[in-house]
Amino acid sequence: MKKVKCYAPATVANVVCGYDILGFAIDQPGDEVVVSFNTHHKTVITKIEGDHGKLPLDAEKNVVGHVVNLFLDKINSKQGVDIELYKKMPLNSGLGSSAASSVGALVAVNELFGNPLTREELLPLSMEGERLASGNAHADNVAPSLLGGLVLIRSYDPLDVVKLPCEMDLHVVSVHPHVDVPTGEARKIIRQQVSLKKAVEQWGNIAGLVAGFCTNDVELIGRSMKDVIIEPIRSMLIPYFAEMKQLSLDHQAIGFGISGSGPSVFALCSSHEQALNIANQLYSFLSSQSIECESLVTKINKQGAIILP
Template sequence: MDAIKVFAPGTVANVACGFDVIGLAMDAPGDEMILRRTDKPGITISAIHGANLPTDPLQNVAGVAVQALLQKYANPDIGIDIEIFKNIHPGSGIGSSAASSAGAVVGVNHLLGQPFTPKQLVRFAMEGERLASGAAHADNVAPAVMGGFTLVRSYKPLDITSLHTPADLWVSVIHPQIEVKTSDAREILKQKVLMTDAIRQWGNVGALVAGLYQENYDLISRALEDVIVEPVRAILIPAFYALKTKCKDAGALGGGISGSGPSVFMLSKGEENARKVAAMMDTIYAPLGVDYKIYVSKINTQGVKVI
């Protein structure tokens, strides 16, 4: 195989209570990428469409992720060219860097005959996240590679598992067209938390996982509460609390900040409720004078796919 085209999905990280450990993949939006084998050894990025990003492979998350993969491959001197079609805006909070990183390593893995497992690919893609945010976190790249909901049990050693995805679970996401850099959003977080808050958060994480496996939408709804990160980051997002309150009134199970923001996600049971929630998002943001995009999607259980 000399060339391959892949779709790399947007993702929602943290999923309210699951800061840095739980993420989910969406059907839309997503990046598209073309990966080609070349005669010249090394990595090149021939074009990036839709965003002004570095084409230097050492300064681009896709290039860094592929470099990590090739360092572990039996023949690290092969040539790879990457062409990227960015449909996920950088700094959106819906996994722009993760999509590029995950799409690149999954695509190259296919070109090489799939020598690496999905969990190994997650590790390579994390190096792209390290470049983007200063931290090699996996809560975006894991669902981007593996699909569905994923849980990062541990980073040292890396231990990732797939979670059950209820068939009727949908996500609505509003992306205000303002940029919140992940590195900046992490800097404002408190380094210490109250024990009472930690206990409440642990309970919510456990309840969310149980609710997914039981397909208990009421339990999922009660678990979508973040008492540690959201109160600090909410100030970065216009009308955040109006979104949370009124979207639940419109039928959402609950939601919160997607990744580090500014996007806000809401989970719903069924497409009809998800579209009602999206309409409420539109109602809230239309008068604010802030450009925005809204997405309604089923949970993507496949992750990066060949197209």
């Protein structure tokens, strides 16, 4: 029986100042999803590995089953589908774990059915996976995982997504401290109103960040990776955030921030050697504070989810 396997990459959402509207994909880690036809006329999750038993096998309660059912409704198919999910990243990590699962399932099942939908048409379906996972159908994780590179969500209603130029050979340090910051909880603490002064400063940083990527201006990117609205609140949930940020900037990182809702943090770097040094520095620092973590050096993923042989 034909099987299709898809790899969907992790993501860094917000990119410091672009709350819910900016995100980029990274090469590692990522999830793998395998789909195949069945004769049960329903969606069945047959296997989940790597989640330590935390994710439901019920297709209606798991994002992979949920988005596959939405896909089948979209193409008016009653065909049954079996799903295998291989989690390659921690849950609630700030790396777009649920997004990678949703995107992997959709790209795989779309391939299984002969690609009746474009990637852009899969995007709203993948956003519904985010709604199931966190209560909010945001796109700053699913869009870059699906499309690759750096993505701007210009508007949610109507949905308007732009893949931005990302030609520079930038490296990303990703550090996941072993502390728990659920996405839903991280959203609850965000202020619903901000001053006009702070809003103007934030708009300038977002525009500067976009302009920096479009013009390959690393210094402008660095100056623009500042968040005066979300980071001051969310960083309180991440132990030693200020110290990690200063350590990274002291070692010439372009910028540093929270990955998604945290607890993962990231540093954007100009070279592989610089990124390795910062990754080692951050790992050693957290270890000295008795905080376990994983650190890795990766790159911006420019192609998004791919079908594997």
